[in-house]
Amino acid sequence: MEKIIEIKKISRTFGEFKALNDVSLDIEKGTIFGLLGPNGAGKSTLIKVLSCQMRPTTGSAFISGLDVVSDKKDVLSIIGVVPQENSFYDELTVTENLRYFGSLYGVAVIDIKKRSHRILDMLRLTEKSSSRASTLSGGMKTRLNIACALIHKPEVLILDEPSVGLDPVSRRALWDTIREVNREGTTILITTHYMEEADLLCSRILIMHRGNIIVEGEPEELKGLIGERVIQITSTPGNYRSIIDRPDFPDSVSSGGINEKGLKITLKDEQALQQVINIFESSGETIINVESNRPSLEDVFIHFAKEEWH
Ligand SMILES: Nc1ncnc2c1ncn2[C@@H]1O[C@H](COP(=O)(O)OP(=O)(O)OP(=O)(O)O)[C@@H](O)[C@H]1O
Ligand SMILES: [Mg+2]
Structure with a gap:
């Protein structure tokens, strides 16, 4: 170079x-x-x-x-x-x-x-x-x-x-x-x-x-550094905090946090999605919408904001 x-x-x-x-x-x-x-x-x-x-x-x-x-x-x-x-x-x-x-x-x-x-x-x-x-x-x-x-x-x-x-x-x-x-x-x-x-x-x-x-x-x-997919899950009644806090919430899933649409998570491997969905269901949540996207640069920015800046 x-x-x-x-x-x-x-x-x-x-x-x-x-x-x-x-x-x-x-x-x-x-x-x-x-x-x-x-x-x-x-x-x-x-x-x-x-x-x-x-x-x-x-x-x-x-x-x-x-x-x-x-x-x-x-x-x-x-x-x-x-x-x-x-x-x-x-x-x-x-x-x-x-x-x-x-x-x-x-x-x-x-x-x-x-x-x-x-x-x-x-x-x-x-x-x-x-x-x-x-x-x-x-x-x-x-x-x-x-x-x-x-x-x-x-x-x-x-x-x-x-x-x-x-x-x-x-x-x-x-x-x-x-x-x-x-x-x-x-x-x-x-x-x-x-x-x-x-x-x-x-x-x-x-x-x-x-x-x-x-x-x-x-x-x-x-984008590859933070994970494969960014998943946005919306459910009712929407007790997202208690879902993240469950001991069986997979370690491989990093939580992008709760936002106005629901819970945002980043998956390192796509299999973990089923596990997360099971947790929603066994917590009495009804899933209304799931969006799956490649991480954006904004996700990268926010990810490093959380890891490095606090
Ligand atoms: N001439 C100066 N005297 C004192 N502090 C300064 C001076 N210039 C910059 N700083 C400080 O250095 C830090 C970096 O400033 P800088 O302008 O490089 O940030 P930036 O990344 O360009 O921010 P922004 O996105 O707001 O433009 C800031 O805390 C700023 O207050
Ligand atoms: Mg500047």
Whole structure:
């Protein structure tokens, strides 16, 4: 594998508080890499370190072999950063913004022109090229924000929660955009709180919490870690607590907990389902509905939340 991002034992403290705790990670070139974790996990801090906006307290990180601290200028020329707040200028037009960001990165005027065409086409902004940025819709503003980060043809594009505030259609358009940028050879690092987005978009996922890495892998691999099937059982009268507490409740079944629909369980092997159903029946419960699904990334997130975070 060709590593494009290497993170070696990065820690970042704010006073006594450790926002990143000895994080080590390699990201392969060409990946769409998703960074997940609850509020305060350290995602933005890690992104700030990688994009030279914040120095690590200890440890080091490299992008394409360049040190994010000592080779800052060179690193900035090969990464594009899409911050959560729009970085373009409202009073400039779409094209003027690209020209401005291009010159900021030292891109030759002729290359800015060529590349602007390509980027506006890819981000479906061509029609708006002479519109003032302030007049764009929210989804278009997000795309312009990405366009500005792409003008110097970065090797790595870093996006911090780009889909916040987008409607479902714009969000899907954003995914297509990210996929297309990725197909052009750009490695993507993205943070998101939307599990479905991470699942559909990312080829690898990292879940972090309180500055620590909890788990990392391909989405399917992570789902396989928690079990084969997630079963949702609804019954009447619905004394789910007493069912979980029964001594004959199989150990191989991990309870995802009681929710508004009933009892959610994760099965490591499918035979255990019959055992659980028998327990429901011998407890005087009448089963109304059973849903069986492959674990979702949300199930993975919640599973590790329960195991590691309490
Ligand atoms: N400049 C700072 N000064 C003090 N504490 C900070 C600073 N920046 C971040 N922190 C703390 O570090 C922790 C991690 O913050 P960070 O912004 O990286 O979280 P996050 O994973 O991006 O969360 P969110 O999902 O809410 O964006 C938080 O507890 C935060 O309060
Ligand atoms: Mg953040």
